[in-house]
Amino acid sequence: MLIDSHCHLDFPDFAAELDAVVARARAAGIARMVTISTRVRRHAQVLAIAEKFPDVFCSVGTHPHYAHEELDIGAAELMAIAKHPKVVAIGEAGLDYHYDNSPRAAQEQGLRAHIQAARETGLPLVIHAREADTDMMSILREESGKGAFPAVLHCFTGGRELAFAAVELGHYVSFTGILTFKNSQNLRDIAAALPAERILVETDAPYLAPLPHRGRRNEPAFVVETANVLAETRGVSRETIAQQTTANFFRLFNKVPQSIPVAV
Secondary structure (H helix, E strand, O other): OEEEEEEOOOOHHHOOOHHHHHHHHHHOOEEEEEEOOOOHHHHHHHHHHHHHOOOEEEEEOOOHHHHHHOOOOOHHHHHHHOOOOOEEEEEEEEEEOOOOOOOHHHHHHHHHHHHHHHHHHOOOEEEEEEOOHHHHHHHHHHHHOOOOOOEEEOOOOOOHHHHHHHHHOOOEEEEOHHHHOOOOHHHHHHHHHOOHHHEEEOOOEOOOOOOOOOOOOOOHHHHHHHHHHHHHHHOOOHHHHHHHHHHHHHHHOOOOOOOOOOOO
16 A cells, blocks of 8 residues: 655646546555645635545645745635645645745745644645755744644655754655656665655656656556655565555644545
């Protein structure tokens, strides 16, 4: 059993065959999928997908690309939406200095609001961090000083210092298909060194399909390939990685039930 802890099933890429995508994930042994919110004002679309499938859950939040568009949405609104039983996480929110689609001050303001919501609800914050290691470490440490909150660095591509800073604060680190790419040895070195109880796997579908699917649209079933490479990287069996990452998922995303009826 594996979990796709981060995908975007509401994206247009899946509109024509969403049922088939979920069916293929189930057939591949993917027990849960979390479809991640990128805009609070479009959350209804994300929630509708989570409500349709018993094994799909969702988050609520504003991606840093759109932070400037939703600065009026604060922690209170995020927390209100998060009361829904299918909403199991806050985010994704964070800092993206690669594209800088949103002013950095707006990204930081949004991130801090999401941290507050995660702290007060106890739901995990899904963090997007790209080329912003120093500022991300600073904000996480400062905010942790105000009170602990659960979080995961999703689609991790940062440096070793950020990964271990997050772990020291009690957070998790999640890996996508990038881990399987030939030029990702530095990332694999970090993945090999992290504590077993702090690692997760995800697809970030429809993006970042792992080898041997690279160049295609990604989908939750492909998280198997990332898990296989993570197992090889850490020198353990595929079964061990499945057990570890699944246990870690349920520990972090503790609002997700471990046993649910699934219509196949």
